[in-house]
Amino acid sequence: MRDEANAGTTRFTLNGAAVAVSAPADERLSDSLRERLGAREVKIGCNAGDCGACSVLVDGAVVCSCLTPTRKAEGRRVETVAGLVATDPVAQALAQRFQDHGAAQCGFCTPGMVTASVALLRQDPAPDEAAITRALGGVLCRCTGYRKIIDAVASVPPALAGAGAAGHAGAAIRRLDGAPKLDGSEAFGDDVAPPDTLEILVIRSPFPRAGFRFGDLDGWLAGQAGMAAVLTAADVPGRNVFGVIPAFADQPAFAEDVARFRGEAVAAVVGTPETIRGFDPATFPVTWQELPPVMTPAEAEASGAPLLHEGRAGNLMCKGFVACGDAGAALAAADVTVEARFTSGFVEHAYIEPEAGFARVVDGRVEIHACTQAPVMDLESMEILLGMDRSRIRIVPTAVGGGFGSKLDISLQPYLALGAIKTGRPVRMAYSRTESMQSTTKRHPSDIRLRLGATRDGILKGCDFQGTFNTGAYASWGPTVANRVPVHASGPYRIADYRAEARAIHTNCPPAGAFRGFGVPQAAIALESLIDELAGKLGLDPLELRLRNALENGVPTVCGQVFSQGVGIRACLKALRPAWEAERAAAEAFNRDATGPLRRGVGVASGWYGCGNTSLPNPSTIKAGIRADGAIVLHQGAMDIGQGANTVITQIFATALGVPVAGIGLIGPDTDLTPDAGKTSASRQTFVSGNAARLCGAALRAEVLRAVNASDQALLSVADGAITVDDGASRHRIALGPLAADGDGYVFAASGHYDPPTKPLDENGQGEPYAQFGYAAQLAVAEVDTRLGTVRLLRLVAAHDVGLAVNPMLVEGQIQGGVAQGIGMALMEEYIPGRTENLHDYLIPTIGDIPPIEPIIIEEADAHGPYGAKGLGEHVLIPTAPAILNAIAHACGVRMTSVPVTPAKLATALAGD
């Protein structure tokens, strides 16, 4: 028998090399691989076998390394994605196909996906979709919607621009940052700290609302071997408050005296990895006094309810309001009206990468390396919390394993900075899945009452929207949700008489913040459901009813904004017509012949989304230069969280400069090196930072052309330390070596700055909130099991107006990924504090839940967008849930008004209870 003592050595082969590790008996193979053997390509998303990111092959069989004690590897052959892609021809070919299809977006699940796929392909070189679905059902992806992954594994031919193409705006090219996502070298938040760095663990409130008092922290710390520091609010040198909207900033890094939600941080401990690993937070010297919480807006608004924040009477954080015409009179005069109440719960972003990072103090400056969507906003928050001048803070974003809105807010950055400052040593931390789910922002639960009227011939007449949003314990992006919802709740329709009010109410729930759509998806469920109800009452085709009311160029929105160009909703709706007619007929035929419990239905819904901040400045700056050796360097500060900014911004810049994408090197994002390109949010990067990149490229081009007095028609090529300018018949050669370089080392340099033109909204929400909108319409085909209440989706068709698809492959990936999140919101996702704090009780779609999703790209060019491009990131999701609800109603006649439509809810509704 091998009776292995605590420090026993386990020997195995890792990617073909013999290795030996001494690890505690209960250590997970994932931890040994990452921390003892440097195999950081193995990703940890849940430590519970729920996500599959940590998948490795053990003797050729795929397992979760987080569920494998290291000791089990004794004598085995362990393979990770890095080894597979380095040496295995099957994996190498697959990695190429992943890049050709854009099957890796953020790349965090990719090691697990590739590993599980290799196990399949070794057995079955030509798997069908069922085999792929079965083989990959244990790896969650939150970005792609899985369809590109299926295409890559199944060797579907890709639709890429030809080799040698310049890769300019409009070309489907591979992600420029794709290769590291496939070979395992991409460094995410938890991948950058050296081994043996001090670690931080946060002490969190176990109650939604509680008073607390610390014991003798100094005395306690003195008795803790291996513990370097305790952090509390007392250690915050600046103001202990942060928030993404300065006027509403209300969240402490560490709670003081009272915790306002379950999972709120009250303190943190910093210690050696071994100490932190063995530390039981229940032993921390804090005593709690549990207080009665308010968990819903109804409780929070009840008279006598405890106030979460002084000065916010009734726990009302803020309201948003838009009105035009006279909604009440129009509804009274309408030939038909419909009304209903719609509800939705918290939705968790569930990016597969939990928040993680590393910090150190370098020459008196604090450096924070962490995953983020908004490096400059992080810097601004840290400036306040640390009471330090911003020149002494550097934010170096790591690769981001998905964000979807929640990584806009700071999370662990204060603890990292405070830990590094207090100990004087580098520190790291990674949230557990449960910490991530408990403490970071969520989609707002909604409670919406909507009345909608129409004339007999199907012209919308009167709309009254009342939305209450549970904004949780702190403001986060709640004000944005409250402002955006009334602007968007009309959908992309002409409604002359409109009134919409949204209210954000504090509760003792986790902060609700930004999540793909900022409340608009919830509002779209209400509106698009009632449009179908109107169609039913009027006896009109639902698609036709939408077309009759769709906005057009020159027609005012409910904010009174009139776009003379670029309104693409009609084109989106029309693009669905062939599928609509065929699928409606097929579903009706299916149902006519059905004898069993299955019924099919087809639903449609629209969406729109204003790109960028609502009536607020929203600038981006991009700079670039050409070095004496001819290298073209783009300082790209727009965070790529998987959506593709690194690629798209470069494509736009290259187009403007007039050189191939392949010749451009990227720097950043890094607040020391890249100018502020704003946050990755609000579908703004392609539009706003893309415009900055276009202006930067054009300015750099102008610099070069000016040097030789060439015309703007000239062709540039950069090679061998010189720029060649071909201007008609004349050729100029600019030798770069002799030119003087600036402080950045550039002989030519330029920057571009863009801020979209908007105008303020008045007290009735009238104005010009956005310079452009993106438009969308989607069609869902659903099969309802009328006995069990289960819904199986058969097909999604998604038409999206993106103005110009800068990279059609990435556009398709955004569409499919957004649709998948919409499917989750419609059918399975609801975060319940205290109950669904993991990825087996909180369910997101697996690969088998996502039907074929057919993107239709509409390009109704926008005058403000770079080369006509519009934002896309949010409207990919907005129509999905209502299209599914409409399909369910068409299938079985039941109008669901509460998401998620779980089997139990739908079966209950079908039974007429």
Add this chain to the structure above:
Amino acid sequence: MPYLVPETVSEALVLLRDRRPVVVAGCTDVLPTRRQGDRTDDILDVTGLSDLRGITGGPQGWRIGAATTWAEIAAAPLPPAFDALRQAAAEVGAIQIQNAGTVAGNLCNASPAADGVPPLLVLEAEVELASAAGRRRLALSDFITGVRRTARAADELVVALHLPQPPTDAGGAFVKLGTRSSLVISIAMVAAVVRVAGGRIAAARLAVGACSPVARRLPAWEAALEGRSLDAVAGLRPDPAHLAGLAPIDDVRATAAYRTEAVRDLCRRAVMRAVASATGGSDAR
């Protein structure tokens, strides 16, 4: 906190008697439940014991080693009556879990939602336990005694499951209901084994999981099915009275009322599919 890897069952049993370690196999239930700062006892890994691996069959019935993985069961050449077990094996978690998780681990974890239990109940599995003092066999229904509780004594090890040889005219099926397509904890599941003779159901056994603290057979419905014409099975759903003994609860996955209604239809589907399995036909949903 040693990690003990015995090479023989007798070694393992001595360790169990003397040191009372935590017995682990696939670790797919043990590691997810570990919390920050948990102390770990001695660990006894039984997956290296060859006596606990593999599936053997003969006229006397079938023996499934305790540490046989779900992937091994899913791939094993078992008779149609075992279809419920093989289908369940392919729905335990996902492939990563099936490659590591073991059949006895699923039983010893004793989750009400364990996918392995209903098929083994309808296959009338017995659990063989060994200790340094000797061996015993228990019917599976006597082995799992409650939520996360079994009849295994602290010094005992589950070494194998024994299943009687089913008749050649028997077929089986497993129907799982969850909120998504894979990697999902069941809302409810039903396993069925039926014998078919002369166009009728000669005998039927059904078990329901996730609707009571321990998965349960449905003897009243089994009796009611006996002798029913195959032509009628598509319409046969148990009445609530046939579900006596089930005690579903409300939880984050579903309500009790929904579970009760769903189980009625899952029973219908399981019998239809088991009949198809017995008769070599296709799955007639």
